[in-house]
Amino acid sequence: MLDDKDLKWEEVSTEHIVQDEWIDFRKTAYKFPDGNVYEPFYTYSRRDFVVVVATDESGKYICVKQFRQGIRRVTMEFPAGGIERKDGKEYGDRDASDFAEDSLEAAKRELKEETGYSSDEWEHLLSIPSHATIADNYAHIYVARNCKKVSGQDLDDMEFVEVELLSDEEIDKMIKEGDFPQAIHVMAWLLALREK
Numbered sequence: 001m002l003d004d005k006d007l008k009w010e011e012v013s014t015e016h017i018v019q020d021e022w023i024d025f026r027k028t029a030y031k032f033p034d035g036n037v038y039e040p041f042y043t044y045s046r047r048d049f050v051v052v053v054a055t056d057e058s059g060k061y062i063c064v065k066q067f068r069q070g071i072r073r074v075t076m077e078f079p080a081g082g083i084e085r086k087d088g089k090e091y092g093d094r095d096a097s098d099f100a101e102d103s104l105e106a107a108k109r110e111l112k113e114e115t116g117y118s119s120d121e122w123e124h125l126l127s128i129p130s131h132a133t134i135a136d137n138y139a140h141i142y143v144a145r146n147c148k149k150v151s152g153q154d155l156d157d158m159e160f161v162e163v164e165l166l167s168d169e170e171i172d173k174m175i176k177e178g179d180f181p182q183a184i185h186v187m188a189w190l191l192a193l194r195e196k
Contacts, residue, residue, distance in 0.1 A: 012037055022090045045091035046137045049130070050107040051080040051185055053192040054117060054144040060165035061189075062115050062147060067160065068182075076164065076174055077182045078189070081110035083140070091137070103127070103140035111144055115163045116151045119144035125191045130184060141188045143195060168193075 009030040018025040023046060029039035054062040061078070068075045083106040085092060101109070104122060112118050125141040155161055166174075171189060174180040 006033055008033070012039075017042075021088070024091050043134050043136065046130075046135060047082045047085055047090050047092070048103070048138045048140065049080060049082045050103055050110055050140045050142060051078050051188045052107050052111045052142050052144055053078050053125075053188050054111055054115070054119065054147050056117065056147050056149075056165060060167060061171055062111075062117055063164050063166050063171070064114050065162040065164055071181065075182065076166075076180050077185045079111045079114040080182075080185070081106065081114070104142065107140070107142040107144070111147070112151065113155065114153060114159070114161050115147075116149055116153050117144075117147040118150045119147040121145040123195065125188065125195065128184075128187075139184045141184070141191060143192050 009032055012029040012031050014026050014028045016024060016026055023044055025042070025044045027040040027042055029037055030041060031037050056062060063076050064079055065074060065076050067073070082090065083103055084100040086100045104124065107122070108118070121144065123143045123145075125143060127138050127140045129135070130137050130139045153161065153163070171180060175186055175189075180186060
């Protein structure tokens with residue numbers, strides 16, 4: 001059986017194709033364990049984010065509907081958003097000193113901003129790479145139970161979000177029909193169902 005060090009690729013060179021305040025998009029050459037060098041491998045850095053599987057006092061899931069430019073359509077999903085950084089950038093080192101808020105604070109903030117709901121019952125389910133093949137950021141999955149409506153939405157200038165309350169059956173149907181298309185959100189829902 002091979003040791004991890006026998007499988008690790010060695011970075012030979014990296015070119016930052018786009019590096020602005022939003023993203024660090026890179027092209028990298030790697031030396032493989034057999035000594036051969038292969039390129040290009042494209043990766044990017046973005047900030048870590050939270051996904052909140054939230055239910056109201058009646059057990060309905062608090063979901064948000066919004067446009068997603070990657071697939072160029074309006075989607076249904078759970079409240080989610082980026083963890084604020086001290087440097088204000090959208091990416092960077094994952095060193096704890098770079099973060100202005102922890103993931104639970106971010107989850108509480110995003111839920112309230114996007115939906116106007118708040119909860120006193122929080123549970124962290126998982127922190128996982130968002131897409132280990134091409135990105136270096138993590139998704140932090142939370143459950144918020146017995147949420148209460150405490151305010152209106154407080155959206156950013158680029159957010160156009162509609163709130164909808166859905167049942168287990170409605171979400172299950174949407175997933176099967178491709179109408180709840182965020183992979184990490186589907187995973188979050190399945191994890192949350194195990195915790196019921």
